[in-house]
Amino acid sequence: MDTFLVLILSFISIVVVNNLVLTKFLGICPFLGVSGRIDMAFGMGMAVTFVVTLSGTITWMIDHWVLMEWGLEVTRYVCFILVIAGAVQLVEMYLRKFFPTLYESFGIFLPLITTNCAILGLCLFINLWEINSLVEAVVLSFGAGVGFTLAICIMAGIRENLELSDVPAALRGAPITLITAGILTLAFMGFAGMIK
Amino acid sequence: MTKISNISKLSETFSAGLWKENPVLRLLLGMCPTLAVTAAVKPALTMSVCVIFVLTCSNIVVSLMRNLLKPHLRILMFTLTIATFVTIADLFLKAFMPEMSTKLGPYIPLIIVNCIIIGRAEACASKNGIMISIVDALGMGLGFTIALCTLASVRELLSTGKIFEFIVMPKFFVPWAAMSMPVGAFVTLGLILGLMNVITRKNA
Amino acid sequence: MSKIIYFTKQSWLLIVASFVFGLIIAVTNSALSQRIESNQTKKLFDLMGQLISGSERFSREYENVTVKTAAGKEIKTDIYKAVDSESKTTGYAFIAEGSGFADKIKLVIALDAKAEKFLGFKVLSSNETPGFGSKISEAYFSNQFIGAPAAILELTKIGSPEKIDNQIVAISGATVSSQAVADIFNTYIDTVRDKLTKGRDK
Numbered sequence: 136m137d138t139f140l141v142l143i144l145s146f147i148s149i150v151v152v153n154n155l156v157l158t159k160f161l162g163i164c165p166f167l168g169v170s171g172r173i174d175m176a177f178g179m180g181m182a183v184t185f186v187v188t189l190s191g192t193i194t195w196m197i198d199h200w201v202l203m204e205w206g207l208e209v210t211r212y213v214c215f216i217l218v219i220a221g222a223v224q225l226v227e228m229y230l231r232k233f234f235p236t237l238y239e240s241f242g243i244f245l246p247l248i249t250t251n252c253a254i255l256g257l258c259l260f261i262n263l264w265e266i267n268s269l270v271e272a273v274v275l276s277f278g279a280g281v282g283f284t285l286a287i288c289i290m291a292g293i294r295e296n297l298e299l300s301d302v303p304a305a306l307r308g309a310p311i312t313l314i315t316a317g318i319l320t321l322a323f324m325g326f327a328g329m330i331k
Numbered sequence: 332m333t334k335i336s337n338i339s340k341l342s343e344t345f346s347a348g349l350w351k352e353n354p355v356l357r358l359l360l361g362m363c364p365t366l367a368v369t370a371a372v373k374p375a376l377t378m379s380v381c382v383i384f385v386l387t388c389s390n391i392v393v394s395l396m397r398n399l400l401k402p403h404l405r406i407l408m409f410t411l412t413i414a415t416f417v418t419i420a421d422l423f424l425k426a427f428m429p430e431m432s433t434k435l436g437p438y439i440p441l442i443i444v445n446c447i448i449i450g451r452a453e454a455c456a457s458k459n460g461i462m463i464s465i466v467d468a469l470g471m472g473l474g475f476t477i478a479l480c481t482l483a484s485v486r487e488l489l490s491t492g493k494i495f496e497f498i499v500m501p502k503f504f505v506p507w508a509a510m511s512m513p514v515g516a517f518v519t520l521g522l523i524l525g526l527m528n529v530i531t532r533k534n535a
Numbered sequence: 536m537s538k539i540i541y542f543t544k545q546s547w548l549l550i551v552a553s554f555v556f557g558l559i560i561a562v563t564n565s566a567l568s569q570r571i572e573s574n575q576t577k578k579l580f581d582l583m584g585q586l587i588s589g590s591e592r593f594s595r596e597y598e599n600v601t602v603k604t605a606a607g608k609e610i611k612t613d614i615y616k617a618v619d620s621e622s623k624t625t626g627y628a629f630i631a632e633g634s635g636f637a638d639k640i641k642l643v644i645a646l647d648a649k650a651e652k653f654l655g656f657k658v659l660s661s662n663e664t665p666g667f668g669s670k671i672s673e674a675y676f677s678n679q680f681i682g683a684p685a686a687i688l689e690l691t692k693i694g695s696p697e698k699i700d701n702q703i704v705a706i707s708g709a710t711v712s713s714q715a716v717a718d719i720f721n722t723y724i725d726t727v728r729d730k731l732t733k734g735r736d737k
Contacts, residue, residue, distance in 0.1 A: 153637075153638075157513065158513055158637075159367070160362075160363050160366040160367040160513065160516070161363055161441075162363075163362035163363050163366060164359075164360070164362055164363070164446055167359060167362065209418065209422070209560060209561075209564045209568075210418070210557070210560060212414050212417055212418050212421070212440045212443060213411065213414040213415060213418060213556070213560070215440075216410050216411075216414045216443050216444070217407075217410070217411070217414075220406070220407060220410055249406070249410070249444075250444045250446055250449055251444065252363040252441050252444045252445075254444075255440070255441060255443060255444050256363075256437060256441055259437040259440055259441070260437060263436065263437055264639070303525075304528075304532075305525045305526075305528040305529045305532070306521070306525040306528070307528075309359055309521075309524055310521040310522070310524040310525040310528065311521065312521075313517045313518070313520050313521030313524065314517065314518050314521035314522070316517045317513070317514045317515075317516070317517030317518040317521065318514070318518075320512075320513040320514045320517060321514050324512070324513075324514075327636060327637050327664070370665075396548065396552075399548050400548070401545055401546075401548070404545065404546065404548075404549055407549065408548065408549060408552065411549070411552060411553065411556060412552070412556070415556040415559060415560060418560050418563075419559065419560065419563050422563050422564060422567050422571070423563075423567065425567070425571045425574070426567040426570040426571050426574065427570075429571075429574040429575070429578060430578075433660055490665065490666075506666065508664075508665050508666025508667070511665040511666075512664070512665060
């Protein structure tokens with residue numbers, strides 16, 4: 136029961152309290168790029184959730200069972216990025232073969248994900264927070280994806296309304312998105328300290 | 332004759348990165364480190380130096396092996412090269428600037444996925460000779476440095492009243508703590524981009 | 536057979552590059568690893584020197600002391616000993632960690648030679664809210680711990696920060712961070728004190 140509670144807490148923590156986009160500045164590029172329409176944003180969020188869960192789990196396993204056993208921590212970054220690139224490629228091939236409709240809807244997002252900082256960032260943070268159980272690592276990876284989807288969908292919802300409002304000419308486009316994101320981080324700061 | 336045109340091409344490549352194609356302020360690339368490490372000037376500068384180092388090295392290596400690259404293994408080679416140099420930069424930081432290394436934490440390895448570097452490898456180094464690649468890397472790196480330092484000095488000045496850890500604001504200045512939080516990063520960058528828009532519109 | 540040739544033709548550059556890059560990393564690592572390790576202990580010893588006055592040399596006294604947190608997790612820490620120029624023990628110190636408001640807080644906590652009093656703490660790393668939680672490293676809060684009895688500490692909201700006892704006055708606006716620091720002290724103190732006093736009796 137206790138471990139279950141710990142898992143739920145770490146899930147909530149990564150989704151809202153330590154939201155990767157709004158408190159750690161990870162995955163800002165897609166956050167600004169594809170948050171124009173809410174269905175696109177949701178598609179991107181799903182794709183990221185998929186890849187981040189997979190790569191977070193695999194990197195944890197490699198880190199703990201191979202790199203730390205053999206004292207190869209120095210090659211950690213190289214291994215992590217190769218795992219992520221490989222995971223993206225695998226997911227792409229798998230989807231194209233077995234779920235062509237899903238592949239169509241993910242479309243251009245998949246190759247973009249390799250350079251999404253949220254994914255490598257999460258793998259590094261799992262290592263930094265010294266997560267010692269595989270289950271917790273899986274939950275954290277999945278939660279990070281959910282948190283990313285949450286943030287990007289909220290942003291897309293706001294931007295759809297923003298199109299109708301009268302924004303000063305100089306701030307149109309990226310600047311007003313950034314400022315909105317800033318105000319959004321203030322809202323998410325309210326969650327800080329919720330979980331100890 | 333060819334020499335002169337060479338030099339003018341080099342200087343053009345160099346200056347493009349500074350203003351016209353400034354990676355952060357114009358192309359909106361590499362936003363993660365831009366927002367994350369600019370709470371003060373010193374970490375911002377360290378970050379920029381690391382990025383310049385990695386960018387130059389990876390551009391050189393990619394440019395050297397540009398004729399050997401196979402199209403579908405290209406991206407993999409780029410990431411491998413970049414990850415190697417980032418690891419080296421990280422080791423050097425840990426050895427010679429341990430304080431800074433713990434402060435920047437995971438944002439140093441995150442240089443690997445900085446879109447600027449892989450973008451330059453793809454757009455410039457895999458098509459051009461070694462000289463142009465180096466100059467391009469330096470120009471882009473310097474443009475990145477300028478953007479980061481501008482943002483960092485505004486934020487550090489307003490959040491602590493200091494720049495580069497020297498006190499510059501008068502005594503009655505009340506530090507504006509929000510500027511060193513995430514909200515300060517987003518709003519300041521948004522306003523700087525808005526300012527850029529105003530300037531370019533006036534010139535045009 | 537032709538398939539193998541095809542594969543090698545496609546990927547020889549990747550394989551060669553992996554070897555070369557691996558070699559470069561290995562060389563840099565072997566050149567710098569010693570320095571990186573000494574940096575870590577040097578920072579710890581610097582902070583210990585600031586906390587424990589008159590100390591000259593530092594050494595590791597106990598390795599892997601297991602401490603149980605309130606949440607039931609087990610953490611391991613090392614206890615270090617500081618001695619003065621006549622190799623008399625001046626105090627002990629250990630690295631302690633716990634969760635703060637936003638992220639993990641890591642402290643160096645120092646005890647006197649008899650393990651009866653705290654000699655204060657220094658923040659090794661923290662990510663508390665700037666302007667509020669970050670005040671835990673400021674003197675008016677951290678000085679309360681210097682000379683406090685090495686026992687369970689209590690956090691109060693009113694009282695005098697100048698009075699040295701086991702009552703710690705919280706920073707207004709940063710109660711959670713203050714509580715986190717006090718909790719970190721409380722998590723470790725019993726185990727560490729037992730270890731030190733037992734070691735002395737022998």
